[in-house]
Amino acid sequence: MKRHAAGHAHPRDGKRKRPPSYAKSGRVSQACKTCATSKLKCDEEKPCRRCRDKKLVCDWHGGLDEMTPESPGQGSSYDDPDGQPEYPDPEARVFSPPVPSLGNFPASVENPPQSATPDFQMNGYLPETQTAQDPVSASYDAISPMLDHESGIFSVDGTFFPEFIPDALIPSLSRPNELDPSNHTQDYLHNLFDHSMQFDFDLTEVDFGLIDYFNAQGTTHPAPQPEAQSDVDRGIALGAEAYKRSSLSAWKPAREDHAFADQDDLSVPVAIDSPRSSRSDRQILPERLASGSRDLIFGMVLQTSDKANLPRIMKSFPSTDLIDGLMQDYFAQQSRQLDSFIHGPTFRPNEQSADMLTAVAAAGAVRSAIPTIRKLGYALMEVARLHMSVQYESDNRITRDLRPSQTFALVIDMGIWSGDGRRTEIAESFQQPLVTMLRRALRFRRSIYSTIVPSLDDSDEALEKKWRAWVEQESFKRLVHHLFLHDAQSAVMLNVNPLISYAELELPLPSIRALWDAKSAAAWRDVYITLGLLGTERQPSLVDCMRDMSRLQGGVDTQLAGFVLLQGISAMVSEYHRFNFISKGSSKHWNALVTNSRHQELSQALQRFRMVGYEWSEPPRSEVFLVYEMISMLLHMSLEELQLFAGKEDKREARRVYHSALEWINSIDSRRAVWHAGQVIRAAKAMPAGSLTGFLAVGVYYASLVFWSYSMVLKARNAKSGNPRSSGRTPQSSPTVLLDGEETISVQKFICLGCGRPALQGSQEPAFLSDPGQTMDIAKGLLRADASQDALPPLVQGLCQLMGDLGNAAKSD
Template identity: 55%
Template sequence: MLNDSSKLEQPSTDTLNKTPDGYFQCGFCKRHYNRADHLIRHVRSHTREKPYVCEICDKGFARPDLLKRHAAGHTHDRDRKRKRNSSVSKQSRVSQACKACASSKLKCDEDKPCRRCRERHIACDWQDLLPQVSPEPHQDDFLETPGRENLPSKQIISPTVVLSTMSSPLEFPSASALMTPGTTLQDPNPSEVEDMCSQPNSIDNGVSPNDHESGIFSIDGTFFPNFIPDSLIPSLARYSDSDLPGTVSDYAQYGALDNFHFDLTLTDGDFSLIDSYNSQAVFPSVPDNHMDYRYGMDSGVGIGAAAYHRSSLSAYQPAREDHAFDDHENLSVPEVINSPQNNLSFRDTAICERLSPSSRDLILSLILEVSREATLSRIMKSFPGTELLDSLVQQYFQHQNNTVESFIHTPTFRTNSEDPGALAVIAAAGAVRSSNPTIRKLGYALNEGVRMHLPTKYERDNTFIRDLRTSQTYALTIDIGIWSGNRRKTEIAESFSQPLITMLRRALRFRRSIYSNIIPLAEDAGHDLELKWRTWVDQESFKRLVYYIFLHDAQTAMALNVNPVISYADMELPLPASRHLWDAKSAKEWKSIFRSTVTAAERLPSLADLLRDMSQLTIFQDYIDTQFAASILVHGLSALVNEYHRLKFISTSGSKHWHALVTNSRQQELDQALQHFRMVCSELKSKCSPETVMIGEVVSMLLYMSLEELQLFAGKEDKMEARRVYDSALEWIASSDSRQAVCHAGQIIRAARSMPASSLVGFLAIGVYYASLAFWSYGVVSSANAARVIRGLEAQPPSNGTVVLLDGEKGVEVLKFVTLNSGLPALHGPEGPVYLHDPAAIMRLAQATFHAETLETRPALVQMLSQLMGDLGNCVHGGE
């Protein structure tokens, strides 16, 4: 009986050599089996399916024989309580014996201290014991079976055991091939990886000395590089030969041979399971050459957890001392900065009217209204002077005139006629872009005061809900908070964005009907022309404000990995008019430009129109702001990519209603749309800005990588979440998606290098970080998956393969790398190529994009991202 049973469980020699000679093949890993029931058990190790449920305690099992043994241990109470009786049957084994009983090889009790220790008046110590490798609780004791001695001496039948991490290096039996029946054993720690013991493993005993020097091997043969901390690899079993049972009789005490009583009856569901998994796998299959490493459950997972915990990308944990008045001490500016002589560098005026002392006093009055009484005296004594505030306002408008998404009309802005809240937030927007840390802190303090003032203003007079300047003030307040690099400010800004969007939507500012065609006639002059121009400016300002908020919302969604609040389908308002019309400094200049470019009352397209037909961008390029429109279009495409990932999320993991073919087809459509976008941009009369090009590459990169899973793998939340997504990371590396992603990441670095360092702020800085995360994940996972670590790569490049420079021109080598995985991916470095398989060097190179020599003068978000990238690179070499 035993010999027959062992034949049922032991894989054939051909199976161990991976020769596909069986009749039944697994749709996941392509293993072959001669019997259908063997395949069914194997498939359930992939799907984690446990169809056999105990009627008493509802515990699930993968096989009926395990359920029968489990049920035999239950006391047959008629009420069938879920809780087991503490008294264990004499025929069952206890879950853990104490040290005294174990050393005497006597039966212990389930209750501790046990009866034997109490009678002998000795200490009953059981907590320090290693987790017992035992069958399911309440199993029958192992019974001697005739014929057991006839087993071949070169084969050891062992249960698949999940052991806790030990400090000694793992040694493998030198002369025995370990064959593992699919026994389900008691998990020593339920919080660790579930059901790993049900996966079949095959172990290669040929471990070279070099492999032992560069890393360690898990019990399933997976290589773990030295830089991965031992604490992250609970699946490693570092036992030596002396720790492993040496004979079949040694395994008897573990109940390993109890599994040889099988119920081999196949149901209709079992046969349908074979058909479905032979025809199609739910998950993307991993190539055979990666399968030996696939089962290393913790290679590199979560090693950046500490780095994320220190960064502002981690979740905000409110403290009692956190409040809105924290920044008020920064409203007091040192005299050396407040001096008029130190603000001469801002004398280049973007607006004609300078800030007056009375306007400065109105700003101070607004701040004092929302300040605590204890700080009033200090704020009044050291509040910024007129010259400093004026220079900050001028600095903002200089910046806006050089950006694509200008939405506050500079020629009609009258400084001393504006609302003090608008002046304060514009000064804050100029201050946060300063290279002086003190002035940046002043900017955030001013912004906090305006944020606290706005609700009172709206409640005092509800007509401000439809006011243009108040809405612009609100938009700037949110923008400053989101990109502040401060967790509290970012969370507040994200939560406060919804009311502004709601107010604009309820005012029909997303609809075309509210925008009329305003065309200057030849006879228009004087007051009538001025009135028509200002009406056009107000209407155009609302259009630009709505699209500015749409861009901001799309960037926030990509930065925080959330759904955008505004749908691209809602954007039915016309695109912004020509930039030349927007920049006209007077009504006469506006009329002249309008009549020379616009020949008829053209119906300008909306974002929804561009998404239907991108060629309209070139058709209407003389009538619309092409730079702004191109940026709007690529942000609309980012919303489609976001939708794709949401659909992909529910169409995997064995979805019953959504087919993977739909998501694959959608990915191809989006890739073609992004390629079409680049082609349309190349046909424009004015070249697309580097910012738009870079954001286009970010969107293309995000199409081919799950930002959520890669950040979880790196350790953004905790190690358990990192382990959960490890399989997805392996599948990503094995597919062409990973190579597509790092190719676009290389183009992001290329675009960032072409921009001045002062431009790499806000979402553009986030884009550089995402590119570095793609490089880092590719390097860490592929190194662990390929069972090797490349050290000293800067001085000793790999000796074989063509170097593929991802941050250069896209050529044949890049195409071969993406499609055939041919070549060695690298970036241009100061002293030669820097290879992606050296994550630490790659992260240092990506850091250099931020110009680290002037990092202390950069905004807090840029400093935080640079520090995070450096920490992720350092944690790779942390174990060396």
């Protein structure tokens, strides 16, 4: 190649010229007869060195004239042993059959073997028996590169390439989609290297550059990658970019990230803080907030704020009515939650500490549909978090008190579901102190809890005392189980190990909700008498119910207890996936039978929970079913690998797990996961508008991620296997399988046999999984609930954006 480049690097005068010498191995203008006959290197100086050394007659006059095309092993296109053709004059025809052959080739080939597209084609490689009228020669001429001998340029289909850059030329000459399928030129090139060549190689003088090039490139072009692989790569790249823009991506601290960054939000505009818009019409608490209690909050804010922000905060700090309305809103929302852990009837705002009031007001504000109020809530949360450490350090006895622990739980609860990377990371790191304080206080054990029941002989004062003691004890029980739920759910969202083990919760499960909601001591006693709970036996714990799920009855809050039990099973599912990750592949120490048996046990445990749920006095609520289906879905897939495939980290990690995704799509587990994901959507449709927040919103996102991954991987698998359904669509004649409907025979056929076209129920027509954009739109519609983008919580906004970007990535394919 270098010799050829040097030969064309000088101006032409209409005649082929070469430089007089070349540094390594110059090409002579004419070889002597002896060297040309032996196909060996000759010298420009005559007589040549080889003839002088061997004492031969060096005849260079007419040395090439006597070599006719008919001479075996010789041809006019060769003048040196390098195997480089000597180009004819520009006036000569480029493709002039018959072409002399390079060696002894068969005159014709019967049924030539099919091979991949050759690396390159040269007209000198055609057998000399072919003529211009032959179909093979004609087809070859149609696609063969044209060579401009003066400029050294190849022309392939109108595209010009420098002839001395073969690596750049080869891909352009091997376009399987553009070549004629009937072209058999590649077969002749294949035969060129499949037969013995009669070359007289002198190993001391021959330049093997061209032979090395052939050995490195091989005789056939490597098989092209399936088109679906490029589609997957494009989807992976777009998915990685979408994940980087989402709130679920890793947080990278910046200079402006600090505890005082949100203090400007502590001042509220007058239009929002007006009496008409701030005071809530509902009064959930026994009393309204007094101005003195509001001043306690204001004083704590001034104490923890930066001096530069004090004038603005003092001028526009929220009024008493606004803070009271936010607190009333929080308890109103808590009354509808399964895991309520602050007792509203005994919560008197004017008797609480400033920390507690600030945290409760912040918890009500972050759930507001007004962005300004939400920002106020997160700013108040930062104030409460900073002040908590001062309180704990000033008096360590409060680590065992109820209200500080509830305040701590509110702060980390707001942070983990805030949708902000900084707040989420801080909340994740602050879970351990609260867990440690409750664990060291023996709040996870049964021994510290006593049986408190009313009696018909109790006086009003004794009954009131029992009721308040029961409320504090019940509040601790609900706080521990709320913290267990929070820990398990955040572990699923962050894909980390939970801090609390399901095996250590031996405290009694929370009592029935009617006792918790009683607004007075007398009402509390009446519930005991009405439900016949005075002689109730020992209340079961989470450990007891995991041993025997039928104990989820009696005097316990079945909805909350079932929710807690599901999260315990969720921790087992996470353990199974971690063990399966270690034992799969070529592990030498672990047996796959153990993991398969564990998978079957967990599947049966979830089935038992479903059957037990039908025996409850009240059917499981929609959020219980949603979490049940979500955990069932997670059992049949690796959440970490699916998130990596969707671009959680980067494109390299996404491509790394691509083969695992292919294995998953070939198993029945993929269709089971898709079915349970559809049931998650079904349960989400039954939820009230605006209630899909926090962990429930994450569950909807994970379901949509299963649909997206299933469609993308199925498309790539079908294309890779040459399946005619490479687009990921099943034939139109196949029945439609609604994944968010009832379990029917067609559903069972889809799960077991892969028959049918999986789809979700759309507003007008089914949304098939082969179109990930439609399924993402359905999931986004559930989270939006006809609300504006600004009215949604930040976490839900981020999930909607991520699902929209993933849907667009799939549409781009």
